[in-house]
Every structure is written in C-alpha cells, then in structure tokens.
Amino acid sequence: MSTISHIRHFFLLLIAIKTIYCQTDPTICPEGSITKPDDPRWHQIHGRFEISGEYVLNDGAFEVSQAFTLGRDAIFVTINGVPFQHYYNFETKEYFTLSTLILDQAPVPLCARSIITDQFATSNISAGVVKPSILLGFDTHNKPNELWATRLLGEGVIRGIPVDIFTSCFYVPDIKATISATYFYSNVTKFVSNLGRGQPILVRIDVKSIVAGSRQDYTFNIFRFTPHPRMNEEIRALQTPSGFFCENRTNTKHLPRDIPERLSVNSEVQFPAWNHSILSGHEMYDKQSEFVRFDAYLGRFGHYTEIHDYITGLNYRYEHRTQRCTVTDITVGYDAQAAEGQPNFVRMSDGLEFFLIEGLLFHYTGVHRCGERINCHVWLGEKVLTGATKGVQRREWYWAFEVNGFELPNMIPMKLILTDVDERGRQTQLTEINMYNYNRNPIATFEVDYTLSECYRALGPKKGYHYGVVKFTIENDKNYPVQKNIQYLQFTIWYTLTVYLQLRPVRISNIIIDHEDKDLLVTFTLLDVPPKYGPVEHPLHEHTLATLIERLERMINNNLLAFRAKYGTKEVELRARKNSLAAIFTNEKTVIKSSGMLITGLWIGFLVFGILIGVGATFIIVKKYTSN
Missing domain, CATH: 2.50.20 (outer membrane lipoprotein receptor (LolB), chain A)
Structure with missing residues (x-):
C-alpha cells in the first residue's frame, strides 16, 4: 500500500511539473x-x-x-x-x-x-x-x-x-x-x-x-x-508599528489579566500637547482595603495627595503646600464605577477596569523596545468615546517580558499610550504614561494613614473630623535592645492594635517610639469615624474614637495588650504597662479624660499641630486616567 502511495505521489508531481512547464x-x-x-x-x-x-x-x-x-x-x-x-x-x-x-x-x-x-x-x-x-x-x-x-x-x-x-x-x-x-x-x-x-x-x-x-x-x-x-x-x-489600529485583527497573544488586588507603581505622565509637560508621581491601588491613593507633583501648582475611600464613599484631597484638605463624595470616573442596578451608588473599579483593560478587545502587535535592554509585548485596543466627544480612544499597552536577555517570571506594565481621535481619524489628544517600580504586593496602608490624619487635622472638629493622640508605655525591665529593629516594632504595634481594637488600619498612624528609662513610650494618632458617608451601598460603621479609647484602656489595665519584638535573631514578648494610657482627644460635645497618669482635656487640633512628627514620604504618583 505504501508503494502505491509513493507511485501516486510521484505521478502527481510529474503532472504538476508538466503543467507548470506548459504554463511558462x-x-x-x-x-x-x-x-x-x-x-x-x-x-x-x-x-x-x-x-x-x-x-x-x-x-x-x-x-x-x-x-x-x-x-x-x-x-x-x-x-x-x-x-x-x-x-x-x-x-x-x-x-x-x-x-x-x-x-x-x-x-x-x-x-x-x-x-x-x-x-x-x-x-x-x-x-x-x-x-x-x-x-x-x-x-x-x-x-x-x-x-x-x-x-x-x-x-x-x-x-x-x-x-x-x-x-x-x-x-x-x-x-x-x-x-x-x-x-x-x-x-x-x-x-x-x-x-x-x-x-x-x-x-x-x-x-x-x-x-x-x-x-x-x-x-x-x-x-x-x-x-x-x-x-x-x-x-x-x-510587527506592525505603534499607533496603527487594524480593525478585526486576529489576536495571537492574550494581554495579561492577572492584575493583583493590591499594587503600587511610580509613573511619569507626558502631555505632548502641553509642550511635553511631565507629571511625576506615585499611585497605589488596594482592592482588599478598598481605597486608591494618588500622590502627584504638579510643578508650580504644588503637590497634592488624593485618597478615595470606598468603605466610606469619601474622597480626601490634601494640598501639601497650603495644608488644606477637601472632602467630597466619590463620583463615577477614574477608579469609580456605577454600582450595577444602583446608579446612585458607586463601587471601586476592579484591577482590569483600573488599568483600562476591561471591556476592550485588544490585539497583539508584536515586540518593542521599552527601555534600555528591556523588551515589551505590545497590545492595542480601541474604545468608542461617548458623550460630547465623538470618536475613539486607542489604548496601547507595553508589558515587559525580558530584561537583559532574561525572561521575567511575571510580565510588568511599562507604558500606556492613550490616543483620542475624532470621527475623521485625526488625533485630538495624546497621553503617554511610563511606569516604574511596579510592586505587586505593597504594604499599602502605610501610604494612606498619615495623609488621612493630616486631613483630619486640617479639617478639625468644627467640620466634625475628630482625632486624638494616644500614648502608653511598654514594659522593658530587662532592657532588651528592641529599638535596633524599630521598623519591625512599629509594624507589630500597628498590626496588634488594629486586631485588638477591631478597626480599619488606616485609622492608626504616626506611630512614634521613644525611651522612657528602660521602658518604651509609644505615641500614635487615632482617627474618629467621619461625620458623613458618601454614595456607597454598604458603608462601614465603625466604633467611635471614645469607644476605642475605653476599650484600649481596659485591655492595658487588664494586662492583655502584648507585642512581639525582635533584636538580632531573638524574639521577645513585651506588654503594655498597667495604667499607662494617656489619651488626649476632643469630642464635639464633651472632653473625655481617661484614668491614666497624665490626662489633660485639650482641643486636639492644637496639640497635634505642636507635637506630632509627620511620617516622611517620598512617594510620587501617577495619572489621572481618563474616565472613558
């Protein structure tokens, strides 16, 4: 049978050759x-x-x-x-x-x-x-x-x-x-x-x-x-060059969709239409804790930080130069979407929506250099613009897969180019976002809490934003050198307080640890619940500042508050000293004094202004992405 097949193939080849020969x-x-x-x-x-x-x-x-x-x-x-x-x-x-x-x-x-x-x-x-x-x-x-x-x-x-x-x-x-x-x-x-x-x-x-x-x-x-x-x-x-969108093109490689629920990234946003102006900054997204932070320098317009808190539905905008804070309701756009079936409520965008990937069909265009010795896969998608602006927006994503010849275990977003074109195909706007220091799992809370405390201080009790300075003493009779690992100690105090007090981590900030003879004096800022809530369907109603202070006092006086500390390779347990709590805070109606050693009722706004040391921040952000 095999011989017959070979003979048949041979004759077909001869016929094809003869046909081609005759056609020349x-x-x-x-x-x-x-x-x-x-x-x-x-x-x-x-x-x-x-x-x-x-x-x-x-x-x-x-x-x-x-x-x-x-x-x-x-x-x-x-x-x-x-x-x-x-x-x-x-x-x-x-x-x-x-x-x-x-x-x-x-x-x-x-x-x-x-x-x-x-x-x-x-x-x-x-x-x-x-x-x-x-x-x-x-x-x-x-x-x-x-x-x-x-x-x-x-x-x-x-x-x-x-x-x-x-x-x-x-x-x-x-x-x-x-x-x-x-x-x-x-x-x-x-x-x-x-x-x-x-x-x-x-x-x-x-x-x-x-x-x-x-x-x-x-x-x-x-x-x-x-x-x-x-x-x-x-x-x-x-590969086809940048900027050419080919409609109905077959996609040969899928755009990454494994966006983590917590991430941070440094960015530079270029605006060619504005004489190639550059906005540098830092952006943090935390789906688990339900907040987004933008921290940007706007040149002569100053430096601002904006926090979108989806637990309360509030948007905090803090201007560092003037030390002013504005609180508004979160509205649809940027990282906020209308809740399904509830148009009057907003929800936090998921990772794909946040990265402007969801709802678009992207096609793979090839490999481009996107940095020194960095190769990127590139995808291009198109979205129809609605509203007063007619046309489309093209979104071109660059994801790094190779650095110095070595393939990365996970691709990293490097650049996003947003191009708006009108109905005739003419470019009306171009924005280029370059990304650096992409972190798939940052400790996001530390990038939010101190800004919220600054906002509370700027707004003050007249607008219903109360906060307090709380201090207590940790026993260290054996004089363990735990301050050699001060960052770990700050972290374990912060984490322990959030668990024992059952509150959101962003309500605790500015943890300062100092010596008091052999003991350790801990001071931190504790925020009250906000006086209002924004348009979220299920806002979280937490315990008030007064309730938290009372709970913390009982725990300390009952010898229940303990912390794990480290020095070298050793780990020890240290406890808060009984009756050491000193809480000074203000309430709109009453001033509450605890039974601690040093208790004085004061307007906390004046106190914090004088004694709190702000946590240093070198974070700088990204964008305001278009809402389309």
Whole structure:
C-alpha cells in the first residue's frame, strides 16, 4: 500500500511539473522551467532573512525591503519619498496595508485588513513586480518552492565584485506570471563578504517577466542581505508599528489579566500637547482595603495627595503646600464605577477596569523596545468615546517580558499610550504614561494613614473630623535592645492594635517610639469615624474614637495588650504597662479624660499641630486616567 502511495505521489508531481512547464511563456523561457536540483555552486537561501535594495524599472525606481520568515513577511516600499507597508501573516491568513494620510495637515494612520484566500495574490508588489522572496526560491505562501531551481551561466564582475552568474525560469501561479531571472552572487573563492569567509552575498537580480501577455523587465539592486537575523530584530521587523489600529485583527497573544488586588507603581505622565509637560508621581491601588491613593507633583501648582475611600464613599484631597484638605463624595470616573442596578451608588473599579483593560478587545502587535535592554509585548485596543466627544480612544499597552536577555517570571506594565481621535481619524489628544517600580504586593496602608490624619487635622472638629493622640508605655525591665529593629516594632504595634481594637488600619498612624528609662513610650494618632458617608451601598460603621479609647484602656489595665519584638535573631514578648494610657482627644460635645497618669482635656487640633512628627514620604504618583 505504501508503494502505491509513493507511485501516486510521484505521478502527481510529474503532472504538476508538466503543467507548470506548459504554463511558462516560451518568449522568455524557451526551454521551459528550470527544475531541481539546484546548481552545485548555488548557495541555498534559508527561510529567515532580511533584504533591502532598489527596484529599477523603465519608468522609474523605488526602494524595497523585506523581512521574511516561513510563516510571515513584511514588505516596505518607498515611492517618491512616500512609505507603504505590507504585512502578510499566513498563520492567521491576514494581510495588512499600512499608510499615513495627511488630513488638514495632520497625519492619520490607516490600516486596511484583508483575508488571504486561495484567490488572493500574495507574490507581487505591483502588477508585474514580485517580492524578493519569490525571486529567491519561495512560493506564494512563504514555503520553499519545489518547482524553482538555478543553473550556472558563468562568471563576471559587478560593482568590482567577482560574481557567479546563475539563471532561473519559473511560473508564479497566483498572478499567472512567467519569470526569468539572472542572479549575480559573489564568488566565495575570490571575494570575502561582510558575512564572513565562505558566505556569498547577492549583488543584483535582473528580471524579465510576462504577466497576462504584458512584458515587464526590471533590475533589483541589492544593498543589504542579512541571513538569520537576530530573533528580536526579526520580530520587530515583522510587527506592525505603534499607533496603527487594524480593525478585526486576529489576536495571537492574550494581554495579561492577572492584575493583583493590591499594587503600587511610580509613573511619569507626558502631555505632548502641553509642550511635553511631565507629571511625576506615585499611585497605589488596594482592592482588599478598598481605597486608591494618588500622590502627584504638579510643578508650580504644588503637590497634592488624593485618597478615595470606598468603605466610606469619601474622597480626601490634601494640598501639601497650603495644608488644606477637601472632602467630597466619590463620583463615577477614574477608579469609580456605577454600582450595577444602583446608579446612585458607586463601587471601586476592579484591577482590569483600573488599568483600562476591561471591556476592550485588544490585539497583539508584536515586540518593542521599552527601555534600555528591556523588551515589551505590545497590545492595542480601541474604545468608542461617548458623550460630547465623538470618536475613539486607542489604548496601547507595553508589558515587559525580558530584561537583559532574561525572561521575567511575571510580565510588568511599562507604558500606556492613550490616543483620542475624532470621527475623521485625526488625533485630538495624546497621553503617554511610563511606569516604574511596579510592586505587586505593597504594604499599602502605610501610604494612606498619615495623609488621612493630616486631613483630619486640617479639617478639625468644627467640620466634625475628630482625632486624638494616644500614648502608653511598654514594659522593658530587662532592657532588651528592641529599638535596633524599630521598623519591625512599629509594624507589630500597628498590626496588634488594629486586631485588638477591631478597626480599619488606616485609622492608626504616626506611630512614634521613644525611651522612657528602660521602658518604651509609644505615641500614635487615632482617627474618629467621619461625620458623613458618601454614595456607597454598604458603608462601614465603625466604633467611635471614645469607644476605642475605653476599650484600649481596659485591655492595658487588664494586662492583655502584648507585642512581639525582635533584636538580632531573638524574639521577645513585651506588654503594655498597667495604667499607662494617656489619651488626649476632643469630642464635639464633651472632653473625655481617661484614668491614666497624665490626662489633660485639650482641643486636639492644637496639640497635634505642636507635637506630632509627620511620617516622611517620598512617594510620587501617577495619572489621572481618563474616565472613558
């Protein structure tokens, strides 16, 4: 059975050869097609290369470059200074033509997509001019052409280079063309090329072609030929450039969707329309604790911090230069979405919405350099703009996957380009966001609490924002050197208080630890509940400041408040000293005194202004993303 199959295959091949032979035009191929094997002196061209040169015709010339692999290729043509780009993907059976239209003196990038069918011509650049790969022995779908071969004609000299001269005659079925080509290949025994000893270079190809009875002769002067280009260079050459959105394009790689529930990132936002102004800053997103923080420097407009607290539905905006704070309800936009079925309420965006990924179909465009020795995968999506602004917004995401040649375990977001275009395709706005120091699991609370305490101090009890300074003593009779690991001690005090008092961590801030003989004196700021709530469906109603102080006092006096501390490799347990609580705070109606050693009723606003030390912050942020 196997023998019969081989015989059948052999006869089919003979029939195909005979058919092709009969189809070649005897005007330029009097002896018909030249078939395998190739001439022994011909150096085989493998299935990965880049080639560039100039096609010279009777009525002019144009530049051509081709990046070629067995599954894809890209053709770049420049005619009278105007570039055209053609991309063939035989794996997805798609063809893209890219060009730039000048409309009202503004460039408009255009991409036309076609599906490659059996009737779709893929071998030619123009009517009678074929792609370089067709001349080099590959068929219309970038596979080796088994019906193409060469014969040696002799030797010669071209541009001062000793060459071997070959010829080939073959048929191109998709455009029904007969091609007779003469190749001038450098002689490896007489000339050492830039590719190295024993590696020839193509110098020129003279072409005669007949398409539908029409004769077309031209010369391909080759300027550069690179076999086996570097992989990243090849990938970049085969990808569509930035800014070109091809509608209905097949997506070949999925955009990352594993956005963590807690993250922070430093960013620089560039506004080309504003003389390339740059906004530097820091952004933190915490879905678990339900708040978002923006911390930005606005040049001469100062430095502000904004906190969106979705537990209470309130937006705090603190201006550091004026030390003023404004509190408003959270509204839909940026990181807030309308609650499903409850348009009067807001909810916090999830990670995909926050990164402007949700609800869009992205297509993969390829690999781009996105930093020094950093390679990024790139995706491009498009969203229709609603409201007064008509048009679309294009979102181009860059995610790093390789640094210094090493592949990253998780891709990292590096850049987002937002481009608004009107209904005619003209760009109306461009914003570029570059990202640094992406952290998938920061201790987000520390980046929020001190700003809230500053806001409470700025607003004060007249507006219903009460806060207190609380201090107590930790016994350290054995004089353990735990202050050598002060950050760990601050963290364990903060964590223990939030657990024992059953309150949100952001209500405790500015933890300061000092010596008091052998003991440790702990001072911190404790915030009261806000006087109002914003438009969230289920706001959290926590214990008031007075209730928390009373609970903390009972725990200390009953010897229940203990902390784990470290020094070196050792860990010890330290307890709060009984009757050491000293809480000074104000309430709108009453001043409450505890039974501690030093209790004085004062307006806390004046006290905190004098004695609290603010936690240093070097965090700087990101964006305000568009709400579209």
